[in-house]
Amino acid sequence: MTSTQLTGAESPLDVLPERWRALRDAGPVTYDEERRQWHVVDHQGVSAVLSDPATYSSDMTPIAPTQEDFEAFRQGNFVGMDPPEHRKLRTLVSQAFTPRVVHGLAPRIEAVCARLLDGVADRDRFDLVDTLAYPLPIIVIAELLGVPAEDHRLFQEWAATLFGGDQLGDSLDMADLERALEAIAPTVREMNGYVLDHIRHRRAHPGDDLTSRLLTAEVDGTRLRDEEIVGFVALLLVAGHITTTALLGNAMVTFDRHPGTLTALREDPGRVPDAVEEVLRWLPPFPELGRRTTRPVVLGGHDIPADTLLMVHLGAANRDPSRFTSPDVFDAARDPNPHLTFGHGIHFCFGAPLARLEARIALQMMMERFPSLAVPSYDDVTYQNPAVIVGVRHLPVAVTRP
Template identity: 90%
Template sequence: MTSTQLSGTESPLDALSDRWRSLREAGPVTYDAEQKQWRVVDHRGVSAVLADPATYSSDLTPIAPTQEDFEIFRQGNFVGMDPPKQRKLRTLVSQAFTPRVVHGLEPRIEAVCARLLDGVADRDRFDLVDTLAHPLPIIVIAELLGIPADDHRLFQEWAGTLFGGDQLGDDPDMADLERALEAIAPTVREMNGYVLDHIRHRRAHPGDDLTSRLLAAEVDGARLADEEIVGFVALLLVAGHITTTALLGNAVVAFDRHPGTLAALREDPGRLPDAVEEVLRWLPPFPELGRRTTRPVVLGGHEIPADTLLMAHLGAANRDPSRFTAPDVFDVARSPNPHLTFGHGIHFCFGAPLARLEARIALHLLLERFPIIAVPSHSDVTYQNPAVIVGVRHLPIAVTRQ
């Protein structure tokens, strides 16, 4: 499956909810013989796995297929690393990507949102993904990195290839992943070359941007090599924007499918932060995180050998009745909301503050501009392959203006 369209009132989102419920009902820790992987689905278990990188490694290279072009990207991709290297790289990046930097982007995010929506000022129907959800985070991140925002269509193409899942079915195995890696390798090669050229240009001509600050960041006299920066810049440019794209699309779909939600948020925009967190809990863009056991462990009463693939299932954990009241109810007033969508522990998503900020600003502007926002035909909504990312690929909406 490459993408999914709705049929009548059925939704892939309903299918996901059913699947996550089935996973929980099967038990907190189960083995999938067909996929040859263990799954952890309860909130407590997932949190424990993500908090213990010494036992559950993020480095899957010993057990997963690899490909030459991905090795360059992997050098600076600390999402797939363990301490101490992960800690060193994250510390270096933290010097450049500070909360102050993210907060300072707020006026620019507001301006980009306004300009993108001005582009459909004469239309009462448009695709939310093409108009706002895709270009907004790409433009913001590109400008943050000092990369020409005019190239945002290229970055969008890369993301579409890397996260579209066109080479995968609903439950890919290692052979499927290996074929997919080979298929997308040319895109990774192109992306690596583009980003490396940008880094070398910034090293020769530093500016007031995140890439230049990354080049200058230093810990114990050590700086990042160009190849290490490639992984982080590419991660932020491609994976970083796709999370916000999915979050915005998922929010509008979830609000539309729960009548009264948009009216309540319009009446009290101060509830938007809680609403964003509930969308993240309800529809995590990346609902599973892979880990490799570094030693034999006993988990949930099961003996799991070393070098075994274990999937920490955020989607199921986010609806764990032992952690959430009425977990299968979408409640934009839910607080506290200890969802695990952005991970937990040392690998907590670095871009979470930026994704949250972009989502809040974009949704606030949508509510401010349009008294009515509706999905006129759910059969026209096209979804991504949920085996790769939970989100919409196309979302036609109808609006009215003040």
């Protein structure tokens, strides 16, 4: 089924928990004969796989289909790299997302939120995704990269193509992946060209932005090649906003489906960060990650050969009863909350502090502005294809003002 068909009672909020429970019931490590891949679903096993990049590689090129346009993107995509190459690019980007740097963005995030919500000041109904959840993070990341924020509609089109999954089923195999690569290749080509033009412009006209710093940065005495920077900037531009977009939509839907949550958060705004963490545990935007075995291994009592695809299920691990009390209960005050939504180990999401800050500011500002905030009809809510990303595509909300 495609994302545009995921509405109402068919939503991932109902379907995914049942799928994660079925995966856990089958055992911590199981083999999928149909798709020829292994599933790892328990919290301990998922953490172990993500902590061992030497054995469980993020580089899928030996077993995945290739496509020319993706090769250019792949050169700077450190999400799909292993050490030592991964360290070089990760070191560069981590400097731009330190807690201190991210905290300094708070006033700008507040200003962008206020402006976006001012745009619907005369309306008692609006689409939360179009109004706030999409434009907020893309404006922030575009400014960090020195990319014109006014091009955000173009970036939205790219993200919709890359993460829409409209031609895919609700569970991927290699054949699905090959079809997907061919379908989105023109978009990747357009994105690569746009980013290359931006890099060339910044070479001629340096600014105080991340792209300009990447052009002069040195790691181990060498500078990045343009080809590496293209994939690097493109990754940040697209991946740098999609998680926050999904998180904000998921938070609104989850709060709405758990009556009393918004009231409690209004009474004690200091609980918003814990509530955001629980939304991340409850509905991880990317609920599974792929890894490739680099050598024969024994995992969960099973012999797994080299160059085998493992799918580690963050969504299932986030509801592991051996790690979480009442895992199938949404608890906005849950503490501790050792969810794996942002990953684990060297590939832990570098943008996690920014996503958390954007979500906290946006949610607090909405609660301050709107005494009531609700989803009037789930028949009008549409979802992304959960095989690609868990999130809403359109989320009409009804509000009242003081």
